[in-house]
Amino acid sequence: MVRSPALLLAAVLATAALCAAPVAARFVIEEGGLRVVLPDDAKKQYPQGFDMALANFGAPRYGGTLRGRLIYIHSDFKQTASCAPANCSYACQDLTKANPPVDLRSESDETYIMLVDRGPPAPGAACKFAEKVWNVQQSGARGAIVVNYEDKMTTMEAPDEDDEANLKYLTNITIPAVFVNKTTGDALRKLMEGGSKAIYVSMDWTDILPRKQQVFWEFWTNSNDQCGPVCDVQKQFIKEFVPVAKEFDSHNWTVFTPHYIVWICPTPYRASAECTSQCIRNGRYCSPDPDGNLTAGYEGRDVVQENLRQLCVFQLAKDAGRPYLWWDYVTLFGEKCDMDSKKYGHDCAMQVFAEINKDSWSSVAALEACIGEEKADAPHPIMDAQMVAQKGNETSGSGEVFILPTIRINGAQYRGKMATAEVLRAICAGFVEGNMPQACSKAMDDACMVGGKGYQDCAARTDGKTQCVNTFSGYNCTCGHGFIPHKEPSGEETCLDINECLSVSQLDPKCTCERCACKNLRGGYECVTDIPNECANNHGGCWHADLKVKGKTVTFSGCKDNLAAYKDALAHGLPTDGVPLHTCTCPPCFTAVEKGGAIMCTPKCSLDYCDLDVGVCHAEPGAGGGVGAGGIALIVLLCVGILGGGGYFAYQYRLRSMMQQEVRAIMSQYMPLDDADAMEGVGSRLKRLASNGGV
Ligand SMILES: *[C@@H]1O[C@H](CO)[C@@H](O)[C@H](O)[C@H]1NC(C)=O
Ligand SMILES: *[C@@H]1O[C@H](CO)[C@@H](O)[C@H](O)[C@H]1NC(C)=O
Ligand SMILES: *[C@@H]1O[C@H](CO)[C@@H](O)[C@H](O)[C@H]1NC(C)=O
Numbered sequence: 001m002v003r004s005p006a007l008l009l010a011a012v013l014a015t016a017a018l019c020a021a022p023v024a025a026r027f028v029i030e031e032g033g034l035r036v037v038l039p040d041d042a043k044k045q046y047p048q049g050f051d052m053a054l055a056n057f058g059a060p061r062y063g064g065t066l067r068g069r070l071i072y073i074h075s076d077f078k079q080t081a082s083c084a085p086a087n088c089s090y091a092c093q094d095l096t097k098a099n100p101p102v103d104l105r106s107e108s109d110e111t112y113i114m115l116v117d118r119g120p121p122a123p124g125a126a127c128k129f130a131e132k133v134w135n136v137q138q139s140g141a142r143g144a145i146v147v148n149y150e151d152k153m154t155t156m157e158a159p160d161e162d163d164e165a166n167l168k169y170l171t172n173i174t175i176p177a178v179f180v181n182k183t184t185g186d187a188l189r190k191l192m193e194g195g196s197k198a199i200y201v202s203m204d205w206t207d208i209l210p211r212k213q214q215v216f217w218e219f220w221t222n223s224n225d226q227c228g229p230v231c232d233v234q235k236q237f238i239k240e241f242v243p244v245a246k247e248f249d250s251h252n253w254t255v256f257t258p259h260y261i262v263w264i265c266p267t268p269y270r271a272s273a274e275c276t277s278q279c280i281r282n283g284r285y286c287s288p289d290p291d292g293n294l295t296a297g298y299e300g301r302d303v304v305q306e307n308l309r310q311l312c313v314f315q316l317a318k319d320a321g322r323p324y325l326w327w328d329y330v331t332l333f334g335e336k337c338d339m340d341s342k343k344y345g346h347d348c349a350m351q352v353f354a355e356i357n358k359d360s361w362s363s364v365a366a367l368e369a370c371i372g373e374e375k376a377d378a379p380h381p382i383m384d385a386q387m388v389a390q391k392g393n394e395t396s397g398s399g400e401v402f403i404l405p406t407i408r409i410n411g412a413q414y415r416g417k418m419a420t421a422e423v424l425r426a427i428c429a430g431f432v433e434g435n436m437p438q439a440c441s442k443a444m445d446d447a448c449m450v451g452g453k454g455y456q457d458c459a460a461r462t463d464g465k466t467q468c469v470n471t472f473s474g475y476n477c478t479c480g481h482g483f484i485p486h487k488e489p490s491g492e493e494t495c496l497d498i499n500e501c502l503s504v505s506q507l508d509p510k511c512t513c514e515r516c517a518c519k520n521l522r523g524g525y526e527c528v529t530d531i532p533n534e535c536a537n538n539h540g541g542c543w544h545a546d547l548k549v550k551g552k553t554v555t556f557s558g559c560k561d562n563l564a565a566y567k568d569a570l571a572h573g574l575p576t577d578g579v580p581l582h583t584c585t586c587p588p589c590f591t592a593v594e595k596g597g598a599i600m601c602t603p604k605c606s607l608d609y610c611d612l613d614v615g616v617c618h619a620e621p622g623a624g625g626g627v628g629a630g631g632i633a634l635i636v637l638l639c640v641g642i643l644g645g646g647g648y649f650a651y652q653y654r655l656r657s658m659m660q661q662e663v664r665a666i667m668s669q670y671m672p673l674d675d676a677d678a679m680e681g682v683g684s685r686l687k688r689l690a691s692n693g694g695v
């Protein structure tokens with residue numbers, strides 16, 4: 001038994017189109033753009049990118065992009081992962097149990113997008129689209145690209161059968177899925193085939209929907225509630241979406257219109273049992289029998305009549321300036337008047353209407369007048385309007401509605417699961433940039449939140465652009481804490497490291513003690529404490545001697561604490577391997593003599609006549625005078641000191657100008673975001689339908 005409206009619709013509408021429509025109906029395959037982003041040579045080969053057809057299930061990222069590394073599993077394809085049997089590339093099995101297993105779940109720092117094959121056209125050769133995507137999701141990949149076996153596009157549908165597995169696919173697939181033609185698939189596989197480089201692609205949903213100041217959206221539905229998982233999901237969606245729809249409509253951010261699909265009975269058959277049972281107003285407006293049995297249960301005409309009632313409720317609510325009351329009516333009707341409890345129909349509907357009309361914004365008489373006589377042999381303007389709207393308008397790019405339920409946003413059809421988060425996201429992507437209500441921010445996932453994709457990506461960058469900025473169509477990495485933006489002569493923006501050790505006036509006190517140092521790091525600094533004094537321990541192994549000077553014993557040590565040089569290296573972020581903590585040199589008044597690899601020191605003159613601080617020998621009584629080598633060394637050192645000081649002031653000056661830039665950088669974070677890169681988006685294009693039954 002076929003109960004899904006999608007299939008029934010396809011079957012019956014074919015008739016409707018044949019007898020009623022001189023203009024061929026068109027189904028629009030909603031498409032986004034797929035691009036190669038890395039490596040550069042691969043990107044240059046396909047500057048235009050590829051078309052990808054959105055699946056009608058899963059979680060599309062309207063208004064955004066998904067970037068990830070392409071992976072394809074096939075026994076003859078060693079690029080990323082191989083698996084057996086050869087047809088594992090159809091993803092019709094649990095990939096985590098394939099041989100060898102494909103398990104990407106633990107690789108949290110890499111986003112994988114998996115390419116899978118649709119499989120040969122032979123019936124039963126491969127599985128349903130949704131099953132493939134489910135397996136891809138279970139393997140840990142974050143996106144699925146299904147490659148056709150021929151050069152045609154299609155909108156992948158969820159399966160129609162009424163079972164638990166399908167409900168799982170409809171509600172639990174949380175990754176986006178798209179479809180590409182064979183040429184595209186071959187091109188992507190060829191890029192990967194070399195195997196040496198990882199191929200990164202970006203799936204792009206930014207420009208699929210027309211953007212408007214005020215978003216116009218339509219919900220195409222049917223009041224029939226016996227259609228298996230599809231109806232259950234739709235009911236759940238309506239229930240959850242009410243507060244959102246009301247909020248957006250009452251603020252005039254959006255204009256919402258509900259629509260119902262209308263079937264028709266070909267004129268020669270109007271008197272037939274099929275048509276009298278499934279149609280109202282003499283075969284003009286019909287709906288398929290909910291249970292497929294014309295002589296049992298509810299009939300199609302019960303459904304059309306309720307559809308008309310709901311449309312009239314909307315009409316009255318709109319006239320009263322409260323169009324969103326339609327949501328209250330349908331939720332309440334869904335709860336109280338369902339077919340299973342045999343309450344579906346006029347009486348229950350009127351109770352529901354009375355309930356939502358408590359404050360008398362309308363009346364039962366007005367509702368009855370709008371609905372009119374079920375058996376009247378006359379057209380109804382509201383129902384006729386449904387048929388016109390269903391056809392869409394090719395000039396403005398809105399295609400015919402073929403799938404139930406369907407959402408049309410600014411004329412384009414939403415493709416993806418019927419769930420609050422996904423639909424809200426799509427509606428939000430329909431606003432012109434800058435006009436998106438604040439309420440949308442929760443819909444567009446914040447890639448920059450801690451642990452989010454953007455947060456991780458930016459944090460891992462080595463060029464200083466470690467700060468993640470949410471652009472709503474993705475994220476952008478900008479100069480992080482400890483860096484300041486700098487424009488290169490080429491116009492490129494880079495980030496300069498701030499040396500906190502030299503610039504910050506109040507360093508952590510742990511950095512400033514006697515045997516502490518400040519170590520500059522990219523984007524920050526760190527304190528090094530308890531730097532050992534190696535000379536305190538047996539003179540660091542250097543020469544030392546206790547000698548008599550003017551009758552007193554003085555300890556001379558060849559160990560020189562190198563702390564200052566060590567601190568300096570750390571402060572400049574230089575490696576300290578070449579900077580020992582002590583050196584062995586002879587103290588003033590001594591000259592070095594190498595003995596067996598060790599430095600020994602011998603007095604260069606009598607210590608009694610040597611200035612122990614500077615090492616200048618004075619004339620011994622009776623010996624020749626002159627300026628010692630030590631004196632010259634001192635003068636040279638002083639000059640170096642002065643030059644160094646000049647350098648320091650120049651540095652301070654540069655620092656000040658940098659600080660102002662830093663303030664500017666901070667300010668810029670509070671300014672409006674730049675427009676998203678217009679070149680990234682690939683507009684949606686019209687394509688003819690190649691229908692599929694979910695496989
Ligand atoms: C396949 O898709 C690509 C874009 O992805 C398009 O350029 C090409 O024309 C398509 N091939 C056919 C035969 O439709
Ligand atoms: C894959 O191939 C194996 C044997 O080669 C076959 O048993 C299996 O049914 C195939 N699976 C699919 C999904 O085609
Ligand atoms: C589907 O999601 C629901 C709700 O999140 C969960 O309870 C259920 O176990 C999931 N089903 C599967 C098969 O993962």
Ligand SMILES: *[C@@H]1O[C@H](CO)[C@@H](O)[C@H](O)[C@H]1NC(C)=O
Pocket residue numbers: 250251252
């Ligand atoms: C929304 O628009 C209607 C009609 O254009 C107007 O009456 C109403 O005041 C508007 N509401 C808000 C919140 O702007």
Ligand SMILES: *[C@@H]1O[C@H](CO)[C@@H](O)[C@H](O)[C@H]1NC(C)=O
Pocket residue numbers: 293294295296
């Ligand atoms: C329709 O329902 C009637 C009454 O319940 C039953 O006798 C008949 O077999 C059903 N027909 C089909 C095709 O299921």
Ligand SMILES: *[C@@H]1O[C@H](CO)[C@@H](O)[C@H](O)[C@H]1NC(C)=O
Pocket residue numbers: 393394395396
């Ligand atoms: C279709 O759209 C075009 C452009 O938006 C508009 O001019 C035309 O009137 C529309 N046609 C119908 C039948 O609504």
Ligand SMILES: *[C@@H]1O[C@H](CO)[C@@H](O)[C@H](O)[C@H]1NC(C)=O
Pocket residue numbers: 471476477478493673674675676677
């Ligand atoms: C991302 O940052 C770069 C450099 O600051 C800027 O040129 C670009 O416009 C930004 N993009 C977005 C979408 O904000």
